[in-house]
Amino acid sequence: MKSYPIIPLIAESQTSESLGYPGELVDDWQSKAIARLGELVRNNRALAVFMDTCTRCGACADKCHYGIGTGDPNNMPVARQELLRSVWRRHFTFFGRYLPWLVGARDLDRDMLDTWYRYFHQCSECRRCAVFCPKGIDTSEITMAGREVLASVGLGQHYSQTIVEKAARLGNNLGMKRPAIANTLDSLEEDLADELDEAEWGGPVRLPLDDASADVLVVVPSADFFAEPHVDGLLGLAKVLHVAGVRWTLSSEASEAANFALFAGNVEHERRQAQRLVDAARALGTTRLVVGECGHAWRVAGTRLAALVGAHRLASVTANAGAEHVCELTHELWQAGRIRLDASRNAGKVVTYHDSCNVARGARMGSSADGAFTLPRDLLTASVDRFVEMPRGSTHRETFCCGGGGGMLSDDQMQVRVQGVLPRARALATVVSTEQVTHLASICAICKTQLSTVLPMAAVDTSLEDIEIISLHTLIGNALLPPMASTE
Amino acid sequence: MQQVTSVMPETDAEGYLRRREDWSRELAETMAAADDIVLTDAHWEVIEFLQDYYTQYEIAPAIRILTKQIGKRFGKEKGNSRYLYELFPRGPAKQACRYAGLPKPTGCV
Secondary structure (H helix, E strand, O other): OOOOOOOOOEOOHHHHHHOOOOOOOOOOHHHHHHHHHHHHHHHOHHHHHHOOOOOOOOOOOOOOHHHHHHOOHHHOHHHHHHHHHHHHHHHHOHHHHHOHHHOOOOOOOHHHHHHHHHHOOOOOOOOHHHHHOOOOOOHHHHHHHHHHHHHHOOOOEHHHHHHHHHHHHHOOOOOOOHHHHHHHHHHHHHHHHHHOOHHHHOOOOOOOEOOOOOOEEEEOOOHHHHOOOHHHHHHHHHHHHHHHOOOEEEOOOOOOOOOHHHHHOOHHHHHHHHHHHHHHHHHHOOOEEEEOOOHHHHHHHOOOHHHHHOHHHHHHHOOOOOOEEHHHHHHHHHHOOOOOEOHHHHOOOEEEEOOOHHHHOOOOOOOOOOHHHHHHHHHHHHHOOEEEOOOOOOOHHHOOOOOOOOOOOOHHHHHHHHHHOHHHHHHHHHHHHHHOOOEEEEOOHHHHHHHHHHHHHOOOOHHHHHOEEEEHHHHHHHHEOOOOOOOO | OHHHOOOOOOEOOOOOEOOHHHOOHHHHHHHHHHOOOOOOHHHHHHHHHHHHHHHHHOOOOOHHHHHHHHHHHHOHHHOOHHHHHHHOOOOHHHHHHHHOOOOOOOOOO
């Protein structure tokens, strides 16, 4: 593992070029970068406000998980923001142009460009700092814009650009074509058939693909087809929908929930990927669009979808006038008595819940203001005997990012991931020691990968090596009663 | 790695072959040797399965499919991720794909 600080891999030329960016750093990068920054600030009112409103009060200084984990002063959100703001002032304000020393305005020289690249990629766009900022400054708007500026002069980041390019070309982050998805689903149906007695469960539990007779289009992160422990969550969901009698389908055209273009600052590709969901829903004739356990999907689908694809187009394929989170659907089925949950089927598990940043601070859920917190917890407490909250300040709106979000989940950034997980690891270690927690439930593909990979590496407590990371819908699927069973 | 770079075909920054046609058994052995691994028949069972799957589906299999198929073909005791991690400590998907000359699976995984 490389030691801190690391410089994330730069995107390959071919990848950048196919996304419309230069393949390598252009000669006139300085003027191009400043021009692009000017465009972005002009076109994004939030960004324009954030260029002006910081008072250096310091409320954010100790709130970033990367700041806490690395101890690097540039990872204080105010300092990270100031990297962009000081250059913006230099070129776009009166005092910055003529008296830069007076207002702390700085030139965009090569050193600053490299500093941008390094520190705009030690941000997971999680918005925790924004919760504590009295002015509501959202660092993610600043770093996403910074990433777009960097990509526009040929310094795209390898991990995110690879994913955005693959999703644009093949429909999902992993690059699975239809035969691969179909083969995977067939194999998983076989596993379900081996596990569940057909007579007891009222027929085989299916994982339908491109089924035009379906009412509900479910879009999951492609990791749910591929990785552990994600796959079990998809199987749990399939059981829920089977028992409730929902006619649902997955789509080979909209085979990725996560929309990484947002996190790379590329609005055009964000729109194109969002459009895939609506196009697939129209082609299949579904009337509900449900997004699976994926934080990087829900931040876009839960709040930005109508703006991206057009409210009327979204309304034409969604009876409820918008995308729904899978927790909303499962909660509705449970409340309506269409599924029944028996927590004793998860006996022995002591479960805590990691609020994923993109759900907690990126979107909403259900009809109440705090639905994004109560809906998953309602389902969890109905599914397990013992549920334990992690300490205050590490949950709900103040949750810590897992340390792998927003484009940080690559091997070349492992050192920062290990440092970024520290605040979550410490909070978890507390309840492992006081409440003997055995499982951590999550509703985000990245959280699941990051926490299961990196928690054992975090120098916090060896007890964390034994914690099992588990999908919420795995626990729900375990607790689910077969259609005909009695609750007595 | 330094002494073998002269005979190594072109790879990406993470050491995965750019062109599958550059792959050979000797190359896989060289890559493994750099990680202090001697490829045995057990390793080859996995590598060859990955290559066959990739030829058909243009992507590596899900871990669950890999473990299930290895178990079916080569014996139940081999059909679990513990066995695969013993063979490929850095993860069967990533490390074995690299030796097999396949691209790295990238995404939220």
